[in-house]
Amino acid sequence: MNALKGFSAPIAAGVVIFGLWQGALSLLDPDGFVLPAPSEIVGALVDNWDEVYQGTRITGFVVVSGLVAGIVLGAAAALLVTRFRTANETITPLAVALNAVPIIALAPIFNNWFGLTSPRSNQAIVVALVFFPIFINTARGLARVDPSQVELMESYAAGRWRITREVRIPHALPFFFTALKLATSLAVIAAIVAEYFGGRQDALGPMITQSAGLTRYDEAWAAVLAGAGIGAVLYGVVLVLERVAMPWHSLLRSRRGEP
Amino acid sequence: MTAIDVRGAAKVFNPGRSNQVEALSEIDLSVESGEFITLIGPSGCGKSTLLRLIASLISPSAGSVYVNAKPAEQARLDRDYGMAFQAAGLFDWRTVAKNIELPLELMGWSRGDRRRRSAEMLDLVKLGEFAKHHPSELSGGMQQRVAIARALAFSPSLLLMDEPFGALDEMTREHMQDELLRIWEETGTTVVFVTHSIPEAVYLSTRVVVMSPRPGRIAATIGVDLGNRSAATRDDTAFFKKVTEVRVALRSVEG
Ligand SMILES: Nc1ncnc2c1ncn2[C@@H]1O[C@H](COP(=O)(O)OP(=O)(O)OP(=O)(O)O)[C@@H](O)[C@H]1O
Ligand SMILES: [Mg+2]
Numbered sequence: 001m002n003a004l005k006g007f008s009a010p011i012a013a014g015v016v017i018f019g020l021w022q023g024a025l026s027l028l029d030p031d032g033f034v035l036p037a038p039s040e041i042v043g044a045l046v047d048n049w050d051e052v053y054q055g056t057r058i059t060g061f062v063v064v065s066g067l068v069a070g071i072v073l074g075a076a077a078a079l080l081v082t083r084f085r086t087a088n089e090t091i092t093p094l095a096v097a098l099n100a101v102p103i104i105a106l107a108p109i110f111n112n113w114f115g116l117t118s119p120r121s122n123q124a125i126v127v128a129l130v131f132f133p134i135f136i137n138t139a140r141g142l143a144r145v146d147p148s149q150v151e152l153m154e155s156y157a158a159g160r161w162r163i164t165r166e167v168r169i170p171h172a173l174p175f176f177f178t179a180l181k182l183a184t185s186l187a188v189i190a191a192i193v194a195e196y197f198g199g200r201q202d203a204l205g206p207m208i209t210q211s212a213g214l215t216r217y218d219e220a221w222a223a224v225l226a227g228a229g230i231g232a233v234l235y236g237v238v239l240v241l242e243r244v245a246m247p248w249h250s251l252l253r254s255r256r257g258e259p
Numbered sequence: 260m261t262a263i264d265v266r267g268a269a270k271v272f273n274p275g276r277s278n279q280v281e282a283l284s285e286i287d288l289s290v291e292s293g294e295f296i297t298l299i300g301p302s303g304c305g306k307s308t309l310l311r312l313i314a315s316l317i318s319p320s321a322g323s324v325y326v327n328a329k330p331a332e333q334a335r336l337d338r339d340y341g342m343a344f345q346a347a348g349l350f351d352w353r354t355v356a357k358n359i360e361l362p363l364e365l366m367g368w369s370r371g372d373r374r375r376r377s378a379e380m381l382d383l384v385k386l387g388e389f390a391k392h393h394p395s396e397l398s399g400g401m402q403q404r405v406a407i408a409r410a411l412a413f414s415p416s417l418l419l420m421d422e423p424f425g426a427l428d429e430m431t432r433e434h435m436q437d438e439l440l441r442i443w444e445e446t447g448t449t450v451v452f453v454t455h456s457i458p459e460a461v462y463l464s465t466r467v468v469v470m471s472p473r474p475g476r477i478a479a480t481i482g483v484d485l486g487n488r489s490a491a492t493r494d495d496t497a498f499f500k501k502v503t504e505v506r507v508a509l510r511s512v513e514g
Contacts, residue, residue: 154335
């Protein structure tokens with residue numbers, strides 16, 4: 001129920017924005033190709049439902065699979081560097097350096113590696129983009145625990161893995177979820193932009209470039225809308241997971257007077 | 260039996276660096292099983308450091324620390340002591356009851372036994388109705404009481420307590436002192452207790468250890484023999500005489 005409350009305000013804001021958008025366009029009446037009205041976009045969505053649905057499935061799969069792999073790899077690397085000093089000294093600087101690489105710019109190169117029409121290259125881009133924020137934030141949360149809580153566990157002769165489970169992981173969860181929210185929107189952007197350069201031709205990315213090339217802007221916007229839908233659904237899923245995984249966290253936030 | 264035997268112990272933090280601190284020097288302390296020892300001294304004189312040495316959370320730079328006739332590290336691995344830290348140190352992600360059950364989980368108690376024990380301990384610290392709350396919903400003093408309940412939960416043979424009552428109001432504090440004494444008498448536990456309050460030290464202990472700062476040393480040891488404590492003890496002239504004795508010793512170390 002609480003989770004629903006969080007959604008009502010952005011939905012209301014969305015309705016207002018689309019209303020203003022539609023109203024402004026009908027008042028100003030610019031040339032159609034600048035910006036189609038929401039009603040035209042919805043019309044294009046209905047008319048091209050089969051293609052958009054297919055594209056959403058293809059792109060959605062790239063996003064979700066890349067996201068899951070990036071999360072698993074990022075979290076595993078974070079656990080590794082927290083557990084082993086040498087891993088920390090080798091992986092962390094490397095990750096920070098690699099993070100500076102504009103990964104999305106590698107999309108055409110990745111296509112060479114995985115084949116122009118294979119979705120693998122797009123998945124790889126998503127994985128790489130998701131990996132870094134998850135890794136860096138989770139590692140920070142795992143490391144920056146209250147030393148007295150670790151001492152308490154040591155006073156009970158708890159082993160390192162037990163300390164990780166009881167203290168470090170719960171402490172890292174808020175960091176992890178903050179990164180995850182960032183990563184979901186990154187993943188959608190990464191997938192669609194990567195699709196501009198290759199991968200399956202019935203995905204959302206090619207649909208946008210092809211429709212725009214044919215000046216069918218309403219169809220391009222319908223595909224963008226579908227991409228936004230993927231992002232919104234994933235964001236919602238993350239919000240729900242966050243509440244399930246950290247029931248204590250909303251208490252903490254309300255105590256600090258945060259929303 | 261000797262519960263704690265500290266011989267010639269010293270602790271230097273960050274040796275050889277610009278932020279080197281000589282926290283403890285030439286500490287000799289022997290505590291018999293069943294004693295209630297209080298460490299008192301000016302802030303920064305090394306009380307917490309000595310407690311952490313006994314707990315084997317840090318190792319001495321020189322000298323040796325034995326607990327229950329074993330090296331302190333072995334005593335820690337055998338879970339011979341329970342500890343309450345200066346800060347409550349509760350886990351926000353666990354409910355109050357689950358915080359108290361944490362050491363019991365690590366010791367492999369069954370779920371039913373854990374439940375029963377945490378309920379008992381919560382009644383003891385008068386927080387029965389907060390079992391299912393999270394620590395962030397409790398006041399600082401209430402959190403401290405949960406930490407005390409957690410330290411007592413598995414009835415360790417040695418209790419190490421670092422200013423556990425610091426955050427409590429006067430009435431709760433006196434109540435907790437009496438409860439601690441009752442537990443101590445009933446269980447025969449050995450207690451090492453750090454406080455800044457002279458009356459608290461005198462009321463609780465069989466022996467008050469006065470420490471001096473920079474580097475931390477044991478300046479005086481004052482035996483306290485007031486018999487069974489009760490509300491009347493706090494108004495007793497013998498009690499006030501001891502308080503004065505400890506105060507004089509403290510004044511001389513603060514120079
Ligand atoms: N981990 C540490 N690293 C470096 N210095 C430390 C460390 N822990 C304690 N010290 C230093 O050792 C000295 C003794 O500290 P300690 O915490 O034992 O004092 P204390 O008697 O418990 O003081 P208080 O009454 O304020 O709690 C202080 O000068 C402190 O700065
Ligand atoms: Mg201290």
